[in-house]
Amino acid sequence: MSKTRSSGTIREALDAGCRDFGENYVQEALPKVAALSGSGATWHFIGPLQGNKAKDVAQAFDWCHSIDRLKIAEALSRHRPPGMAPLEACIQVNISREATKSGVEAAEALPLAAAVARLPGLRLRGLMGIATPDVGPERQRKEFALLRGLLEDLRAEGHEVDTLSMGMTQDLEAAIAEGATMVRIGTAIFGERERKHPA
Numbered sequence: 297m298s299k300t301r302s303s304g305t306i307r308e309a310l311d312a313g314c315r316d317f318g319e320n321y322v323q324e325a326l327p328k329v330a331a332l333s334g335s336g337a338t339w340h341f342i343g344p345l346q347g348n349k350a351k352d353v354a355q356a357f358d359w360c361h362s363i364d365r366l367k368i369a370e371a372l373s374r375h376r377p378p379g380m381a382p383l384e385a386c387i388q389v390n391i392s393r394e395a396t397k398s399g400v401e402a403a404e405a406l407p408l409a410a411a412v413a414r415l416p417g418l419r420l421r422g423l424m425g426i427a428t429p430d431v432g433p434e435r436q437r438k439e440f441a442l443l444r445g446l447l448e449d450l451r452a453e454g455h456e457v458d459t460l461s462m463g464m465t466q467d468l469e470a471a472i473a474e475g476a477t478m479v480r481i482g483t484a485i486f487g488e489r490e491r492k493h494p495a
């Protein structure tokens with residue numbers, strides 16, 4: 297997760313072999329994506345997504361992990377340039393319940409995923425979740441296990457999904473123990489973030 301990091305810092309990570317970078321503010325990300333074009337970086341959008349930013353995400357990113365409404369998914373699909381491969385898409389599921397409001401409820405994840413799978417500009421890859429912070433690995437593993445169960449349900453319905461985007465610096469071990477295929481690490485790679493990005 298390279299949010300708040302400069303393109304110079306990201307370039308260092310690229311030189312060290314890191315290929316995938318996650319951003320969660322479109323405005324902050326676009327200049328970095330432009331500065332590093334041709335570098336071989338794969339860009340993941342993982343943040344709150346407003347309808348008026350869908351076009352930018354569809355044009356600049358390779359992945360979007362934070363799809364939680366059909367309207368947004370449709371806008372991403374509509375704006376995906378025809379010459380590009382479909383945008384790799386994950387549905388964000390609210391596995392922490394009280395801690396955050398982002399993501400769909402578990403019961404809504406499968407119907408939304410089925411609708412996303414039908415959109416031509418997107419390719420459904422799997423699910424993303426953020427565990428409750430600071431509650432210890434046992435509770436976090438339960439939350440991650442919920443996401444894994446949903447991915448298995450999607451497979452049982454015939455979807456060819458392969459991605460469980462879960463785990464960050466604080467809880468990556470619990471996430472990997474529950475089957476994460478993609479962890480989103482910021483602090484443990486780049487160090488503490490200096491400031492919170494303005495909302």
Ligand SMILES: *Cc1c(COP(=O)(O)O)cnc(C)c1O
Nearest residue numbers: 297320342464465480481482483
């Ligand atoms: C910032 C962020 C991360 C990385 O957090 P760290 O604690 O720095 O590893 C992971 N996932 C999302 C959605 C983020 O916004």
